Amino acid sequence: MIEVDGLTKKFGSFYALRDLTMTIDGGTVFGYVGANGAGKSTTFSIIATLLQPTAGEVKVDGISVTEKPHEVRRRIGYMPDFFGVYDQLKADEYLDFYGASYGLDRIERRAAIPKLLELVNLEQKRYEYVDDLSRGMKQRLCLARALIHDPDILILDEPASGLDPRARVEMREILGHLRTMGKTILISSHILPELAELCDTIGVIDSGELKAFGSVRAIQEKLQSEKLITVRVKGDIRQAITFFEQDPSISRMDADSGKGTVTFLYRGAEEEQIALLKKALTAGLPVLSFAEEETDLEDVYMAITERSDSA
Amino acid sequence: MKEMLANPVLVKEIKLRFRNAKSFVGILFYLLAMGIFVLGFIYLETSLGGNGFFRPDDSLLLFMMISFIQLGFILFITPGLTAGAISTEREKQTLNMLLTTSQTSFQIIFGKLTASVVFLLLLIVAGLPIYSLVFLYGGVSPGQVLGIMLFNFLTLFAFGSIGVMYSVLTRKTIVSMISTYGTMFFFAGVTAFFLLLSVQFNTLSAQGTGPLSPISYFWGSINPVIVLTSLLEPRMGQDFYEMTGIDFPLWISYTVFYLLLSAASVSLAVRRLRVNMHKYK
Numbered sequence: 001m002i003e004v005d006g007l008t009k010k011f012g013s014f015y016a017l018r019d020l021t022m023t024i025d026g027g028t029v030f031g032y033v034g035a036n037g038a039g040k041s042t043t044f045s046i047i048a049t050l051l052q053p054t055a056g057e058v059k060v061d062g063i064s065v066t067e068k069p070h071e072v073r074r075r076i077g078y079m080p081d082f083f084g085v086y087d088q089l090k091a092d093e094y095l096d097f098y099g100a101s102y103g104l105d106r107i108e109r110r111a112a113i114p115k116l117l118e119l120v121n122l123e124q125k126r127y128e129y130v131d132d133l134s135r136g137m138k139q140r141l142c143l144a145r146a147l148i149h150d151p152d153i154l155i156l157d158e159p160a161s162g163l164d165p166r167a168r169v170e171m172r173e174i175l176g177h178l179r180t181m182g183k184t185i186l187i188s189s190h191i192l193p194e195l196a197e198l199c200d201t202i203g204v205i206d207s208g209e210l211k212a213f214g215s216v217r218a219i220q221e222k223l224q225s226e227k228l229i230t231v232r233v234k235g236d237i238r239q240a241i242t243f244f245e246q247d248p249s250i251s252r253m254d255a256d257s258g259k260g261t262v263t264f265l266y267r268g269a270e271e272e273q274i275a276l277l278k279k280a281l282t283a284g285l286p287v288l289s290f291a292e293e294e295t296d297l298e299d300v301y302m303a304i305t306e307r308s309d310s311a
Numbered sequence: 312m313k314e315m316l317a318n319p320v321l322v323k324e325i326k327l328r329f330r331n332a333k334s335f336v337g338i339l340f341y342l343l344a345m346g347i348f349v350l351g352f353i354y355l356e357t358s359l360g361g362n363g364f365f366r367p368d369d370s371l372l373l374f375m376m377i378s379f380i381q382l383g384f385i386l387f388i389t390p391g392l393t394a395g396a397i398s399t400e401r402e403k404q405t406l407n408m409l410l411t412t413s414q415t416s417f418q419i420i421f422g423k424l425t426a427s428v429v430f431l432l433l434l435i436v437a438g439l440p441i442y443s444l445v446f447l448y449g450g451v452s453p454g455q456v457l458g459i460m461l462f463n464f465l466t467l468f469a470f471g472s473i474g475v476m477y478s479v480l481t482r483k484t485i486v487s488m489i490s491t492y493g494t495m496f497f498f499a500g501v502t503a504f505f506l507l508l509s510v511q512f513n514t515l516s517a518q519g520t521g522p523l524s525p526i527s528y529f530w531g532s533i534n535p536v537i538v539l540t541s542l543l544e545p546r547m548g549q550d551f552y553e554m555t556g557i558d559f560p561l562w563i564s565y566t567v568f569y570l571l572l573s574a575a576s577v578s579l580a581v582r583r584l585r586v587n588m589h590k591y592k
Contacts, residue, residue: 050410053585078408100317100319142408224499
């Protein structure tokens, strides 16, 4: 379990993090969403004992990162957003070095390395120089490195950044497998949809402030008072446009005469939504369909950050 | 001790260093330079000098010249090898991963410093056969050679520690290099200038009566070239004692000073390698 309480980090007068509070349960996958510079890497760096907080506290399995950083390091596997490799080491030597650095003896390292290489689909590359591996392979090798001491908690900062679609899918499969192993995984990404299916909870951070925290569904319900609705009508859509334009709860209307659709954002409760449909039918609109569009994590994120921008 | 030598950073650094052709080329050029100098000197003395033989006095002169050249190499190479120890990891973006392992800051610094020192020791040991040529002609005792070796080791360890310290304190390797070379230049060059100044000042103020001059002694005792000279030519050491009025072996002061400097540098590097998570409390 990771408890973050009032975490604040200042660089000079700039607040990188401001009073961040959240609790991530053990064995769950936490997705951390935010634009570049929002504060994701700063949060992860503090949890990984690489950065000193200005105020607040972080506890990993009840152990304070500020009081016992050495204890915390044993419990976490950290994969930074940008990382380099020792170009003249082979893949197994690379893992062996980090295994030794985590205090594993030779027997433990010899047992762990083939398993990890198999987990990240790199068993064929065991004796190849790390520098000769592709970007995706290096990312996977770095993930194996973070797992070498079998930590309970994995902190993965943008693990899929810069990867092609295939490599991204492979990374997602590996993370899915780690999830079944009961690891607590903290993962950040700005490619939002890839987190949705993987995460139990998400946190949305913007300008150093946690804007939302909870399950994807809960956040959608809590924060999205505006729904995206598409209405398809038969024939000329001008009548439909005129009708919906008059409703004050409707904004951002978009019409497609070819498809015969009118799409708009609707602010109102479900009962009001039903009343709107009834009103449209009573007004004689030839409605073929009236449907609420599915929203994904990206829509949620955009809604949250737009709201904070306008505030 | 076994645990210290089984240090993962040390093992990795040695492995990487000896997979790099530059290390072998470096040793090759070092030995070539030393070899050309020694053989050239012997050739000049025996053939062109007109004697047709090599006297023990010449052998001592050769030994002194080799020692100065080797000290020059050490002062020149050590900053280059150590000043990038940590900053290179930072620039290659491998440092954060290293810092999140269970290794203590001391283990990391010890591994980095020892790997560089070991390589420099290899350089010195590889040059021993050339050094030993002076034994062929007499004039130099093995004890003298051993003494110079220990002096060289202390010097490279001290400047290596300073290099590693700068590589922790500065973000860029180039800044660390400049700082380390600057420090080396201060100790090897500027201190000699300060010595001259203090001697002049002392002479003028005391009107040549030669009173006690601890400042002059201090500048001389931390200058590697002056201390090496006193080791190679004890008479010059005696002159120095008479000049400063302090009859205390320069090499002891030098050893104490550089051991303290090394300890301070390593200590600072260890403390500053990782952020102090307690500090804000």
